[in-house]
């Protein structure tokens with residue numbers, strides 16, 4: 001029976017073109033090593049090491065007790081949607097209409113819905129490098145073509161000029177992620193505005209992935225594309241998430257804010273795939289936005305402490321070059337200065353690090369930046385220090401070879 005199924009099964013053309021997630025692979029490797037009893041330092045995950053704040057958990061418990069365990073409207077409960085609207089109005093001074101907002105199962109589903117609802121085969125989608133691994137894969141799944149924009153010359157910060165140069169008559173969509181995973185770089189608001197002017201001039205749609213919105217370090221400031229004037233937001237979808245800001249990765253809750261025609265199309269995708277995000281998670285998310293924000297400030301202060309230590313320590317490693325990450329919780333050093341002998345690529349460096357030093361980081365090649373590695377500091381300072389000690393040992397060994 002199984003043999004016959006295997007013979008007749010062949011994966012669809014669109015899915016066959018997709019790559020497995022390199023960040024998930026790093027996570028899996030750490031799990032396997034830990035199961036084998038190895039003392040692994042895992043600097044792979046893009047996941048806060050904090051627990052979800054207590055008042056948010058309590059809201060979910062209350063929702064359960066109150067029997068909020070049924071389907072909700074596809075777009076999400078009115079309670080959550082008004083919380084999202086209120087949050088943007090309070091923080092960014094823009095009032096969105098209910099028809100422009102929808103709740104999703106994580107920021108990832110917001111991005112999935114937005115892409116699938118917009119692009120056709122043959123369309124080109126601009127994705128600046130380095131990119132979050134999921135962007136090009138969804139584009140490929142939707143049958144469109146990712147077109148990558150090199151940004152190394154501008155320190156991994158996208159400019160309007162670079163966007164202009166990449167536009168062709170087939171360009172349909174631009175995906176921006178600031179603060180960026182993996183580089184931590186932040187596009188200055190003035191430049192962001194110029195990018196949106198170029199996109200608007202050419203009738204190109206934009207997704208602004210703002211999943212790390214609240215995690216920025218001075219002098220960078222919290223900023224959302226929601227603050228742009230209306231005429232620059234006519235073709236803009238904001239993808240947001242509760243995962244990072246409130247340490248809620250497992251709850252699977254996020255949102256999209258877009259012009260109503262776009263959200264209506266996204267709702268169709270959601271209606272026929274996941275229906276609605278979990279009712280209980282929606283109540284928790286509403287509390288996250290409406291409730292006290294000191295939990296966010298506390299997490300940011302801790303990330304900030306780790307970041308400061310980490311950047312200084314990485315800059316002392318021979319062969320490493322480190323750009324200042326202005327946001328998120330990653331460092332993205334250029335390790336090409338360490339590549340020699342059999343260790344010719346960042347993938348080989350990462351592999352060596354796992355095998356010899358039992359330390360997991362993520363290969364930059366998966367983010368479109370060969371020669372770089374991503375180090376997550378969403379882990380305790382003690383583990384971070386141990387991990388960096390191990391990384392340094394390997395780098396010194398390679399430098400001496």
Ligand SMILES: Cc1ncc(COP(=O)(O)O)c(C=O)c1O
Pocket residue numbers: 046105106107108109132177180181209211240241242243249252253254
């Ligand atoms: C840049 C970026 N966007 C979106 C997401 C999606 O997060 P979630 O689906 O958990 O909201 C992530 C998660 O790692 C991310 O790094």
